[in-house]
Amino acid sequence: MNDKFFSLPKEKQQAIINAGYRVFSQNSYKNSPMSEIADAAGISKSLLFHYFHNKKEFYLFLWDNCAKTTIELLTKYGCYDQKGFFESMERGMRAKMEIIRLYPDMSKFTIKAFYETDGDISAAIQKSYHHYFNLKADKARMSMNPEQFIPGLDIPMMYREMYWASEGYLWEMAQRRDLDFDKMEKDFTKLMDFWKSVYLRKE
Known part of the structure; x- marks a missing residue:
């Protein structure tokens, strides 16, 4: 990757990133032309390849x-x-809503990328996913005092259930x-109240 991309104004970087998320989330990796991404970002295809050597x-x-x-x-939101x-x-949910404001198509791209079948990139995606998921899970579990939950609760499974439900929403x-x-925000508050009623130890 060309370091000149990071020398661009933040607004221009975000426009290019959002253009990539939008196009790649609408098509498979193979059927997403860089020219379409460049058009969506308001730059030329050659300039996009100046910042990134290739599509992969x-x-x-x-x-x-x-x-x-x-x-x-x-981390910024202190979760x-x-x-x-x-x-x-x-x-964490407030942080995720901030992400949607900044990058409206990021979540769609993430799902599309996770299930991408192109052999040129699928292995790299899966390896990276497991690394980052485990990192987030480990950080989250650092704040888990088992005494706050009902006896015998499978805490890692609870975390995964909540993660999947939140991401699905x-x-x-x-x-x-x-x-x-x-x-x-109101929906998440209701969801949190429900989980608390199910999983927290009754005093």
Whole structure:
């Protein structure tokens, strides 16, 4: 990757990244032309290849940006600093909504990339996914005091269930053209209240 990409203004970087997410989320890797991405970003195809040597490099950069942006914003919102697990989850959901504001097509790209079958990139995607997922899970479990939960609870399984449900909800919301962030926050509050009633130890 050409370091000149990072010398661009943040707004231009974001426009190129969002163009990549949009095009790659609508088509398979093979059927996503770099020329279409360049048009969506408002730059020439040659300039896009000046920043990224080839499509594979750009695609994996976008994937890596998903993980890094997610962890960066989860850290910014303090979800790893809380002693209460559900407080961490609530802060995490606020961080995820901020990601949707910045990168509307990121979640769609993430799902598309995870199930991509092109042999040229699928192995790299799967390896990276497991690395970042385990990293996030380990950080989340650091704030889990087993005494706060009902006896005998499979905590890693609980975390995975909540993660999958939250990601599924965000995926569903991301399909809508006009996002209602107030509704999303209310929905997550209800979901958190439900999980608390199921998993927290009764005093």
